[in-house]
Amino acid sequence: MKNMHVAVCVTGGIAAYKAVIFIRKLIKANAEVKVIMTEEAATFVTPLTFKTISRNQVYYENSQQQGIVEHVELAKWTDIAVIIPATANTIGKLANGIADNFATTCLIAMNCPKFIVPAMNDKMYDNQAVQRNLKQLIEDGYHMLEPDTGFLAEGYDGKGRMPEPDTIFKWVSDIIANKQDLKGKRVVVTAGHTIEAIDPVRYITNHSSGKMGFAVARNAVQRGADVTLISGPSHLINDTGARLIAIRTTAQMYEAVKERYSDADIVIMSAAVADYHVIQPAKQKIKKTGKRLTLELEKNIDILKKLGQEKKAQKLVGFAAETQNLLENGQQKLINKNLDLLVANDVSRSDIGFGSDENEVIFMRPSKENINSPKTNKDDIAKMIFDLITED
Template sequence: MKGTKNVSKKHIAVYITGGIAVYKAAQVVRSFIKAGFEVKVAMTSAAQKFVTAQTFEVLSTHHVYTDHVPTEDQEFVPHIALADWTDIAVVVPATANILAKMANGLADDFVSTAILATRAPKFVIPAMNENMWQQVSTQRNVHTLKDDGVSVMFPATGFLAEGYSGRGRMPEPEEIFHWISEKITVKQDLAGVNLLISAGPTVEEIDPVRYLTNHSSGKMGYALAQKAADRGANVTLVSGPTQLSKPSGVAVIDIISAKELQQKVKEKFEQNDVVIMAAAVSDFHVKQIAKQKIKKNGQSMHLDLVANPDILADLGHIKTHQKLVGFAAETQNLIENGNKKLVKKNLDMLVLNDVSRKDIGFNAADNEVRLLRPKKEPKLIAKTSKDKIADEILDELTSL
């Protein structure tokens, strides 16, 4: 079951925006076609001032999407048709303008509209003057895109169109092809594995307008679900309320409360080989939910709270063939407290978070964790993106 493959990502949409580096985009398109991909191209009006659409029509053997050229008859809504067709989206060269549009969800031409409608992985190759690249606003947009899961290739340093050297030059087409190829060639070491993941917060009602919850964004659980699916696993994600896009190739079950989470996880538990409980479960629920909004009366309000079940511990006691992974949020005595939970809950692995830090964990793009396993030394995964942490957790799982 182990190995690597292209995970059938055969459709590449290349979005070309205006800049002197447009001429290099032709070689990028040609590289993907030679590698066996089917490529369709969309161009902004500014891009067509440097290279004509006909160049890319000849290379791709498809019509080129623009703001003015008619599209194929069967494409009733062309920008949606292209977005739905796409397995990989590549923006090359990416101007400061398209970076700003993508970072802020703007859609005012064919290219930006199709990109906004695309759920497939996006790869962006910026090219611009050094002064524009180094602007705070541009860097802010790049960070936003990376936080949104977009892969951004930093520009090269070299001779610019303005006649001097600086950072902002578009990398060579061969470098771009290899950079993207490495990212889309994914290990298939989880092929055939049934994997259940919980993610996000749970929410406990107090009255029709108030509730108890926590700061979990769900990013870690969603990253695990996407990475596991990419590596061949059959993934079911049980998710509390989040603002995140659903992972592709993953069956998603939405829940609200800890009780609902417990019910759905127990329903799916037996049929799964690996269960990763990354959800941040509320510790308590109110004993009696008020049917009407509780009015302020100028005095303190007391809630009668009841402890929620320890879902992870319950699973640890009933597991048979499953490998069970838990998450723990600690603020002090991390290793000591984590090892106690590892044993008490009968886990195969515990992912330990230090939630006393503000630069990692809840709602942050990055995290730093320790992996605890019975009778083994803790393994530190130093501060990095949650996507990379997800891959390292899955790597450790394959050794189980």
């Protein structure tokens, strides 16, 4: 961020106060910041506050100096632009090329990386028009950070809360620091575990935390991809910048992946899915009536194998979590499921794999030598995956 010219556009949402903290972080990172405000934003935080924090003139309606085409001059000055918070109104204008105020005029004139942080009520965020506009902005090259689920201004929990300034700053910084070799690519990532109901209280699952899949999605976003993250239940916060599709069962995960598979360039199946489901889950909680309980299980669809059979131009990456015969089982999976890359790891070790922040893996590719990674954090493993899959 050092010496970078950052234009921060603040629009009229209650989360505008968080923009002050975000700008402070930019200043501490030695960036030069100029703030653009909509007229509505100035009703939440005064221009004087942003002028004091940024130590620069604040741009807003009726602030233009005579004789200077300020929106053009500011566009030339800017290295990156961040819209925080981004309201549904401003999102709609930008998606449709409407420049009817100083903020939208500036943003449309800017030819630089743009980062948009939507924040609004959950009902507004879920509206089809808003989702359509966000999709258009992503297609136009905007980087979008998905809102958090949390306590909203309306007094209840819902999706639409603006992420914390620390999260936003890290997201922007990581994207700037990374090469953009996935620009224009569509990436689908699965993460975490799936669950299969036994009764309304109990279910079958595994120990996968989702950390590896979230790291993969995060790195793909940082490298410029349009990313969809399909995850089973997880306690992780979606700070990846990817669109999150939440599922529970293996069948739901398959349907979510299948819907996006034909349009994807790269699909990375890092989720640990349940291989079986109970044929007839009990409708009521099963009581302890005997020493033994027998469950009749039926095999779930093998998602990875199905994708391998239907693969056309996509690059398909799978994971093998093994407790024995890692190389033999991994090689067999690589071939049988028609993968471009297999990431094999020994989950019998307590220091790596499920639930850990670190991993140590073997990368396997058809007709190529295996590559052993060092023991390192999962973000580094994610970088290695994309370095390999984009090598050819």
